[in-house]
Amino acid sequence: MPYYHLYELNHAAMxxxxxxxxxxxxxxxxxxxxxxxxxxxxxxxAACEVLERTTRRYGKPDFGLPETSVxxxxxxxxxxxxxxxPFCNLIHFERGLEKPRRDPKxxxxxxxxxxxxxxxxxxxxxxxxxADVYITDWIDARMVPLAEGKFDLDDxxxxxxxxxHYLGTDTHVIAVCQPSVPVLAAxxxxxxxxxxxxxxxxxxxxxxxxxxxxxxxxNDLAQSKDIEWFRRNVxxxxxxxxxxxxxxxxxxxxxxxxxxxxxxxRHLIAHRDFFQHLVKGDGDSAEKHRDFYDEYLAVMDxxxxxxxxxxxxxxxxxxxxxxxxxxxxxxxxxxxxxNTALLTVEGEKDDITGRGQTxxxxxxxxxxxxxxxxxxxQPNVGHYGVFNGSRFxxxxxxxxxxxxxxxxxxxxxAAMAAAARTLAAKAPAKxxxxxxxxxxxxxGVADDLKAITGVGPKLEKALNGxxxxxxxxIAALTEQQIDALDARLDFRGRIARDNWIEQARRLTETVx
Numbered sequence: 001m002p003y004y005h006l007y008e009l010n011h012a013a014m015x016x017x018x019x020x021x022x023x024x025x026x027x028x029x030x031x032x033x034x035x036x037x038x039x040x041x042x043x044x045x046a047a048c049e050v051l052e053r054t055t056r057r058y059g060k061p062d063f064g065l066p067e068t069s070v071x072x073x074x075x076x077x078x079x080x081x082x083x084x085x086p087f088c089n090l091i092h093f094e095r096g097l098e099k100p101r102r103d104p105k106x107x108x109x110x111x112x113x114x115x116x117x118x119x120x121x122x123x124x125x126x127x128x129x130x131a132d133v134y135i136t137d138w139i140d141a142r143m144v145p146l147a148e149g150k151f152d153l154d155d156x157x158x159x160x161x162x163x164x165h166y167l168g169t170d171t172h173v174i175a176v177c178q179p180s181v182p183v184l185a186a187x188x189x190x191x192x193x194x195x196x197x198x199x200x201x202x203x204x205x206x207x208x209x210x211x212x213x214x215x216x217x218x219n220d221l222a223q224s225k226d227i228e229w230f231r232r233n234v235x236x237x238x239x240x241x242x243x244x245x246x247x248x249x250x251x252x253x254x255x256x257x258x259x260x261x262x263x264x265x266r267h268l269i270a271h272r273d274f275f276q277h278l279v280k281g282d283g284d285s286a287e288k289h290r291d292f293y294d295e296y297l298a299v300m301d302x303x304x305x306x307x308x309x310x311x312x313x314x315x316x317x318x319x320x321x322x323x324x325x326x327x328x329x330x331x332x333x334x335x336x337x338x339n340t341a342l343l344t345v346e347g348e349k350d351d352i353t354g355r356g357q358t359x360x361x362x363x364x365x366x367x368x369x370x371x372x373x374x375x376x377x378q379p380n381v382g383h384y385g386v387f388n389g390s391r392f393x394x395x396x397x398x399x400x401x402x403x404x405x406x407x408x409x410x411x412x413x414a415a416m417a418a419a420a421r422t423l424a425a426k427a428p429a430k431x432x433x434x435x436x437x438x439x440x441x442x443x444g445v446a447d448d449l450k451a452i453t454g455v456g457p458k459l460e461k462a463l464n465g466x467x468x469x470x471x472x473x474i475a476a477l478t479e480q481q482i483d484a485l486d487a488r489l490d491f492r493g494r495i496a497r498d499n500w501i502e503q504a505r506r507l508t509e510t511v512x
Contacts, residue, residue, distance in 0.1 A: 004251055012053045015477040021048040039279070046278035050271060053290075058298035060140070060503040061118040063093075068128040070095060077128065081137075083166050083509075084146035087155070087303070089137040091117075092380030093128060104404045105171045106131040107199075109160060111178035112138045112306065114299045116254030120176055121295075126397040130245045131404070134167065136160075136179075140300035141250075142244040152305040153182060155311060157327055160186040165197050165509050168271045169476065173202045176387045177353065180207020181314050184361055185325060192336040193443070196476050197508075201341040201407045203400050206353045206386040209361045210321040214354030217262060222315030230311055235304045250307035253476050262351065317410055321360060334364035341407035342374040345396060347381040373402055433480045434488070438467030447471045451507055454498030460491050474504035 010286075025048035027033060028041045035041035067076050076096040083090035106127055110117035115135045127133050136159075141151070160183055164171055175183035189197040211219040223329055238244045259268050268319040272291065276286040308384060319325035325332040342365055344358045359375050376399055381391050449460040466489060468474060474495075477485065482495050495501070 001165040109179040153309040180204040248304035249301040442469035
């Protein structure tokens with residue numbers, strides 16, 4: 001019988017045991033039961049809770065961030081899904097502000113490495129007071145029907161690019177741990193295309209950019225096996241009755257086993273202490289244990305193709321630092337990054353991503369000026385301390401916000417200038433607001449502008465003649481540029497009336 005099926009069978013078989021343990025715990029916690037107030041009763045109740053919790057399947061936690069503080073005032077926060085694909089939702093943490101603020105748009109790319117995006121609850125909470133925060137909420141692969149197709153590292157990069165397009169210009173991206181490689185690759189692809197939506201900054205935190213530097217136990221394991229070993233030993237099919245039945249996945253429970261085995265003694269001691277806190281009636285310490293392990297033990301499956309491609313590309317072949325990484329049929333060239341400022345953050349005692357592995361990104365971005373590069377190493381923190389905890393809140397988060405604000409101003413004009421680099425000799429006079437957006441010829445294949453409601457063959461020809469061939473050009477138009485285009489082509493307000501900007505933005509997202 002396949003191992004995943006045995007795992008499911010074990011959970012089903014333990015169901016009655018968990019129910020009995022929970023009932024026994026409640027019996028010995030009943031205030032009307034005389035045994036509740038004895039050492040024996042407290043030990044029985046504590047043992048039953050430990051048993052129930054260690055055999056439970058933990059569901060996806062909530063972010064649980066109903067409010068934040070902005071400018072010294074408490075304001076409500078509402079989670080809203082603003083972009084969705086089969087393997088990911090983009091969540092916006094909408095702050096109930098009385099007046100609009102010009103806070104930076106922050107896209108936090110959560111790791112797709114076994115835990116849910118809620119692992120970054122502390123990261124989101126620290127950023128909310130000074131930023132408009134979005135986060136990638138990756139979907140458990142066992143919950144995605146096989147009919148939705150595959151999801152690999154190339155798809156991950158496409159998802160990131162599409163979300164950045166959705167958020168528009170002057171977006172700031174934070175990649176926490178695993179996504180550092182695909183985010184760096186996505187930005188390189190966008191800069192190579194002179195994409196005007198390339199983010200203003202990217203912050204890479206504890207990410208395995210070059211795992212040849214200070215290799216850890218995780219890196220050594222990947223290096224000691226070939227990709228076929230991983231395919232044979234850790235890839236399994238999702239069992240019935242999950243929606244993703246028969247999908248090949250890397251199960252979350254295997255990833256969790258790997259994480260826990262790295263510090264098994266600490267986890268055993270933590271559960272022993274939890275038992276003792278329950279017996280002694282130390283409710284605060286017991287609740288901290290529950291909060292941590294409710295999050296830590298909640299895991300999700302990864303699609304097999306994403307997991308295997310990531311292991312091979314990042315940990316075995318070191319494709320990004322060696323310059324051999326591909327996005328589809330296109331080489332990933334980090335030297336193309338010229339405008340997106342780069343901040344890397346590492347933890348001194350990180351035992352998952354070694355010191356220097358994230359900093360290696362600076363060596364790859366050879367075209368990026370030094371004044372757009374920064375690195376910070378946080379003393380006395382491990383892997384999780386890089387994005388969570390008191391030192392993150394007091395020392396790392398303020399540095400990230402400061403870096404974002406430093407490189408936010410003036411980013412939009414820079415992006416538009418980058419879009420027009422190839423036609424400097426033929427560009428209109430500086431006084432023309434359209435100079436930064438028009439092209440002398442399409443970049444690759446021109447988009448079908450007739451897909452925009454209100455644009456027919458005649459208007460498409462007029463737009464092409466003026467130098468507009470792509471959806472992104474229309475999506476990026478400013479009010480001043482709209483007025484200038486209206487006057488030049490005699491559109492008589494058609495752009496605003498037919499809502500071309502929003503239509504083009506959606507079409508830009510569709511074509512990725």
